[in-house]
Amino acid sequence: MHTPSHSSGSSSAVVESFLREAKRPQRAACSGDLADCLPVLRRLLAQRVFTGVTLPQLRRRQGLVQRKHTLQLLALEAGYSCWAECRRALETLPAERAEQYHLASRYAGYPNHWFSSLQEAKAFASQHGGYPLAYGRQGVVVPASYYRY
Numbered sequence: 001m002h003t004p005s006h007s008s009g010s011s012s013a014v015v016e017s018f019l020r021e022a023k024r025p026q027r028a029a030c031s032g033d034l035a036d037c038l039p040v041l042r043r044l045l046a047q048r049v050f051t052g053v054t055l056p057q058l059r060r061r062q063g064l065v066q067r068k069h070t071l072q073l074l075a076l077e078a079g080y081s082c083w084a085e086c087r088r089a090l091e092t093l094p095a096e097r098a099e100q101y102h103l104a105s106r107y108a109g110y111p112n113h114w115f116s117s118l119q120e121a122k123a124f125a126s127q128h129g130g131y132p133l134a135y136g137r138q139g140v141v142v143p144a145s146y147y148r149y
Helices: 008-029 034-046 055-060 067-077 083-091 095-107 118-128
Strands: 113-115 131-135 138-142
Touching: 008 034, 008 067, 008 083, 034 055, 034 067, 067 083, 113 118, 118 131, 118 138
Parallel strands: none
Antiparallel strands: 113 138, 131 138
């Protein structure tokens, strides 16, 4: 995989990727299919994007879920306190880290291994294989087949 040099284009591409990625859980949260909406609604509640509401209450009012909520969710899951902090960090990423965010957002869902830090991810990868990536303050190990040098 080619790693481009540092440019604002690569960082803005990561921000655009996050914006696009936020559409998926928003659509799922508003879906009539319980298999689609419940996992996202649970994530929103677990990350305290919505407070003072139960899962059944949020399900009945699932139309309240907006893109700002799913952006907040993605930012929290990436280790940031809010979307604004996450966006600022993404906009200043060096090209190599921007590429890692792209890979992580594209390939690193389930069933990959997530860790509290990149250091923990590196330790796991050295024993079990895979490629460790930083994702906010967290680390994830994606299968080596997903990452091409």
